[in-house]
Amino acid sequence: MKLLTRFNLIFLVVFGIGTALAIWLAGIFLQNDAKQRVLEQAKLMMESTLATRQYTTEQIKPLLEKVQKHDAVFLPQTVPAYSATQVFAYLHGRNPDYSYKEATLNPTNPVDRASDWEADIVNTFRNDPTRKEIISERATPTGQSLFLAHPLHVTSAACLECHSTPDKAPAAMIRQYGSDNGFGWKPGEIIGAQIVSVPASVPIEIAKRAQRELALYLVAVALLGLLILDGVLIATVIRPVAKLSRAADEISHGNLDVEDLPVKGKDEISMLAMSFNRMQRSLGRAMKMLEGDDGPAA
Ligand code: HEC
Known part of the structure; x- marks a missing residue:
């Protein structure tokens, strides 16, 4: 096998393993990063509500x-809850992956009633008021879903006008929503949770896209590196060695008049060329001496 082919095989194996390892590690990093970014976005949307x-x-x-x-x-x-969900509906129009719910145990509007898993979250917040956030994943019929939940408190006395007893609430509101639900809330009580959900495939897709782009760049850089290495190898090793081998070949066929090999620098190849030149001259002198000795004897 030619030297260049052998070196290229070694380079390919080393670069291949290196690039694959870098892409794999970057994949883990990018996935965590994308998840973090999606959660940050979800948090920002929640803050906006x-x-x-x-x-x-x-x-x-x-x-x-x-x-x-x-x-x-x-x-x-x-x-307030109406405006929050309306604003989120507009946000959802622009970011269809993100959905929002004000999951409440005893809601005024039945669509806000917490489902089983949402009620678990609300109760977790109710049992541990120091807990400010839950981030988790759950299986849904359409795949894994990533969600971020914050507790919903009865923040001010103003809330109690419509959520304490029906007689305090505006009559028009009672006409519209009835007097059965959404009452009996206490000041400071955790009555529900804001939950923003995103399909878990969203960060995975973002990370995969970035990983593909990175892989493309890394392979391009590795190939460029390979070309540069090949160039350097050809100029500093392959070509001088080929010249040396041609000269050795000429001499071995009896042609002692080959030109001196160029000596550049002090590396091993130059030393070899220098020794070779010296050997060639010694050989020439030895041959001449031999020829001189032969002369008188003939
Ligand atoms: C003017 C009356 C009024 C006031 C004041 C009010 N709410 Fe409500 N609240 C409602 C109505 C009506 C709904 C149902 C809205 C809908 O149709 O989505 C609601 C819904 C909610 C919901 C969503 C769950 C549910 O019950 O459907 C939460 C959470 C909530 N309110 C919390 C609060 C908090 C906290 C405050 C105080 C900052 C507050 N509300 C003040 C009337 C009021």
């Missing part, structure tokens, strides 16, 4: 209450 709640309580409700009293109709736009 909290901000919307506050905006509704502090600015929209006082404004709309005047209209509401005048018209005697209940405007859900005065309800």
